[in-house]
Amino acid sequence: MKLDGIVAFVAVADNGSINGAARLLGVSRSTVSERLIELEHSLGTKLMIRNSRSHTLTEDGNALLERARRIVAETNEAKEDVARRRGEVSGPLRLVVPRAFGDLHLGPALYDFMALYPQVKVTADFDDRIGDLGTSFDALVRISPVPLPNLATEELAFSRRTLVAAPSYLDRCGRPGSVDELQEHQAIHYLDRGPNDWSFEAEIERVVAHVTPRLRVSSCYAMRDAAIAGLGIAWLPTFHSFRAIKAGKLELLNIGVDPDITPILIAFHREHGPSVKLRALIDHLKLAFGSPPYWDEGLAIPRADIVA
Numbered sequence: 001m002k003l004d005g006i007v008a009f010v011a012v013a014d015n016g017s018i019n020g021a022a023r024l025l026g027v028s029r030s031t032v033s034e035r036l037i038e039l040e041h042s043l044g045t046k047l048m049i050r051n052s053r054s055h056t057l058t059e060d061g062n063a064l065l066e067r068a069r070r071i072v073a074e075t076n077e078a079k080e081d082v083a084r085r086r087g088e089v090s091g092p093l094r095l096v097v098p099r100a101f102g103d104l105h106l107g108p109a110l111y112d113f114m115a116l117y118p119q120v121k122v123t124a125d126f127d128d129r130i131g132d133l134g135t136s137f138d139a140l141v142r143i144s145p146v147p148l149p150n151l152a153t154e155e156l157a158f159s160r161r162t163l164v165a166a167p168s169y170l171d172r173c174g175r176p177g178s179v180d181e182l183q184e185h186q187a188i189h190y191l192d193r194g195p196n197d198w199s200f201e202a203e204i205e206r207v208v209a210h211v212t213p214r215l216r217v218s219s220c221y222a223m224r225d226a227a228i229a230g231l232g233i234a235w236l237p238t239f240h241s242f243r244a245i246k247a248g249k250l251e252l253l254n255i256g257v258d259p260d261i262t263p264i265l266i267a268f269h270r271e272h273g274p275s276v277k278l279r280a281l282i283d284h285l286k287l288a289f290g291s292p293p294y295w296d297e298g299l300a301i302p303r304a305d306i307v308a
Contacts, residue, residue, distance in 0.1 A: 002042070007025065010068050010072050011024050011032070012048065014136045023123070025123075088276065089117045090119030092120075095110075097125070102124065106285070110122065139267065143264050145262050151267040153265045154265065156282070158293065159264055161238075165232065165234070165250065166249065179209045179256070182198075186233065187213045190216075211233075224241055224250075228249045233253065239293070
């Protein structure tokens with residue numbers, strides 16, 4: 001058996017498709033297929049039943065999978081041990097990053113990191129749906145207050161979510177000064193966030209605004225742009241809205257509540273701690289984002305104890 005065939009088998013099993021495995025491994029779809037076929041020939045058995053949409057493990061494939069995962073993990077650990085001993089920041093680094101945050105902030109910082117360390121090769125999957133590392137990824141960036149089980153985490157920065165609206169909308173419909181007044185306004189909601197109600201921290205308790213959406217979308221970009229267009233009030237992270245706020249296209253609203261603060265975490269397998277290259281990336285991202293993060297600099301973010 002060749003190691004690249006085992007790696008390809010694990011990648012397809014964990015990603016559910018040859019396309020996903022090819023994207024992760026940085027090779028063509030045909031290369032992944034060839035490696036799988038060669039592995040099956042060397043073992044004398046079918047490991048997967050393949051069709052145009054899915055790849056289902058056979059009984060032999062299921063029997064091999066956990067051992068194959070251990071082989072891949074042991075190989076990666078051996079490579080990392082050599083790199084750690086030599087102090088090298090090099091080799092492959094596989095990341096999962098929330099799409100919008102990756103496009104706006106992590107991507108540019110990552111590209112600077114790669115310029116500093118030309119021997120690092122990165123696969124970055126900008127995907128909001130992946131919630132586990134498995135054996136396919138080295139690190140997972142998430143904006144979430146919910147702990148990630150069985151993973152070690154470090155905080156890279158934090159996200160503040162605030163109420164914003166266009167001056168044109170506020171001139172037309174008025175500026176809400178309280179949670180109760182907010183309920184009379186038009187709202188722009190994120191489609192997958194559950195109930196339409198907004199819940200805020202106000203001094204020592206949480207308060208709820210029952211707001212009916214005029215627009216519901218599955219993109220924070222669309223929420224921001226709809227707010228700029230004057231369609232209503234949006235509750236957005238400042239890392240989305242800060243440029244529009246500084247340009248005067250959006251206005252921060254003060255209704256006597258605190259911003260919703262959520263940590264931006266990077267998670268990795270806890271067994272051996274972050275690798276040399278991952279440690280270097282974490283330190284680079286923390287420095288690039290700053291504390292407080294650069295997207296909050298110069299913003300007069302309202303607080304519950306300061307009411308206009």
